[in-house]
Amino acid sequence: MVARSKKKRQPSGLNVVIPGRSAKRFYGHGIPGVDLRQLNGKLIVVEGADGSGRSTQTNKLVEWLEGGGHATVQVGLKRSTLVSEELQQAQEGNILSRTTLSLFYATDFADQLENLIIPALKAGSIVIADRYIYTLMARDLVRGMDMDWLRNVYDIALRPDAVFYLQTSPETLVQRNFAKKQALDYWESGMDLGLSRDMFDSFLKYQSLLVEQFLRLKEIYKFNIVDANQPVEKIQKLLRRRITSVLRK
């Protein structure tokens, strides 16, 4: 027999936090015809390399937010109806030059922004973006694209309510990638750049170059850097604390 306390316990989740309605803004001119006053939801971005624990953290965030009574929508890169298949094919053939690749990704992003993110925010949902424009920009910057040109392209983007960049050392990333798939990804290793014919070397070099560019972007776009070498739970706790204060705004 399990002894039950006679006192009626209050189940958690009864106190649903009603998010504040801070105004949304675009980075530049944005998307023609969008009324920003209608975007009542919140946009939270988690950035970081493969192996930084990004997916683990976003999945946990979604669980926590839903548990807290918030309608939550998860978005990511290369998931648009419009171009994701073609983008995949083109990458497999590795035949895209850098400007083309950059614009193709921008198209994919714009399609999701207009058809997923904006409608979800209009419906008052919390949107958790598993990567956003900063990853796209950092990759392009490493490939020598011009910062002003990229900033113009992404003038269409909405300013997130919070951006967290999970920063990990390239050495840790290698270990986590091997632990997960026993192989390094061609693109995540930056093999198209010819940094090294050795994939392991190339991965380390490419990931350090990406970190450099992320830090450059941080100065412009002001995002939070999270030390992703910490334990999963500790990071999650920190994210939840920050997001809680974002929700109140």
Added chain:
Amino acid sequence: MNKTFGELGFPGRLIAVEGLDGSGKSTQIYLLKRWLELTGLKVYFSEWNSSQLVKSATSKGKKRTLLTPTTFSLIHATDFADRYERQLVPLLRAGYLVLCDRYAYTAFARDVVRGCPPDWVRQLYSFAAKPDVTFFFNARLEVSLARILDGRPQLKYFEAGMDLNLSNDIQESFRVFQGRMLEQYLAMSSEYKFTIMDANEGVEEQQALVRKLVTDKIDLDSFAAGS
């Protein structure tokens, strides 16, 4: 897009034609191409929206009307970038005469009519150099409309600007859309030094002038095949 290929030191030269649907520009550039080829010059012809790679996404987007002004603009810029980096630039470096049926100016006109900010669109294409010669085929609006509409065509949704809700009637939408395009073209013609052709003239008169102007502006002898 500040300098021409010539000014940037490319051995090749790029000639572009612009104008409304039905302005006769495609006929003229085709005849120019045939002449240059038959003269034995190194010529390459490239059409707007023709990169194989991007085509499947564009046609899917158009068929299922998934495109918004922003994605319409970006996907055409992707197509252009692919042709530009993989074909146009290498050929121009190899000393080819490259002929383009439409160039970035088509986007400058069309995307702006769709509501994208002019500066944003121009900056998107800023990686590309300016054509060495741009012919703009300026026909009276009614003339180019008649050339398209008299054939009782199956106008396509985006081609007629139906996404802009100008009219429920596709032909009427096409008229208004083309009229706005023409305004945009004319507004940029002096900024980009278009060579304006009177497209109300006959085919042969125009072609004679095109050939003469090309000969004046480009030293054609240096483009002989095998050189």
